[in-house]
Amino acid sequence: MKKAFTFIEILVVLGIISLALPALFAIIITIFQQETRIYALKDVKQQGDYALENIKFTIQQQGARIVNSAYQDEVCPLLTSPTPTPASHIYVMDHEQNTFTYYINSYKIASESSIGTFSFLTNSRVVISNFGYSCYKTNTFSPPIVVASFDVTSTTSNITLPYRTTFQLRSY
């Protein structure tokens, strides 16, 4: 008479399967973590690129003067010494005397203008830090050069990308 599987045989099979399955799942979990990381990185890069392009393009094309918080005096010094210090708000005035500003509002880059528009350039999936700008002129009548920089960090993964741009006002 042929005999069926014994208890020991079943145990051995179960043992082998219980060794193989965790290895498989470990790989699957690593893949999920990697995918999450890539998604976060993509998000950080996408939002950083967008914010940087937006700030740069708008100020470069529309900005006539970089002004102080009262929107009155031009703030960019003639670069001799000392070098300009970074500020938290960028206040810009265009040719129609309308003003707009970029600043940090609850870890997001906010854009606000005197004609009443307000929007965020980034969302809550990323955190903006070290936001700042400085500006200077190389001589009295030349358009100011603006340096803007910020770091974008993902809230889900440990990913930070630094962003920095330097440009000269075109509508000065």
Added chain:
Amino acid sequence: MNIYTEKNTHSFSLIEVLIFITILSLFFVVAVSVLTASLRVSKINEHKILAKHYAEELYEWLKSEKEQNWGGTTTDTQLTFTKIASQVDGYCFNSSPITEWTTPTEYNSCLHSLKGLFRRHVVLTPFAVSDTDSYIDRVQVSIIVDWSDYGNTYVVPIKSVFSVWEKTY
């Protein structure tokens, strides 16, 4: 009724068990190889996104250098953009964020030391207005970020031309 005590019931033969194990192990091998391949591809993609960022970072930085101090000749007394661009070796920028010009380095001498994986190199080629006018109004920019993953080399290039519309001399 307990089937194991039934007389007509027979257990698996050795061949059957072997076939089953072969199929199962084939399944596992294929599954694991697919998963590791997927992991490899996603790691490469992550590096690709970073490489793109580094290439764009250098492009942005070069553009700002161009905006600030164009120059116009390769023999300017000041360290202008066109004078710096006259170096044929190019420059290796293996630190992020970029703060200053590095010493001219050939592409092959540029080490993979950016974040321990990438190398970032740029070659700048100045072009004069014409044969009779030696003023440099265009500089060709050729940025390469490369790295190697699992024995393969991957490259993210950015090519562009910086030009000025008005002569400043």
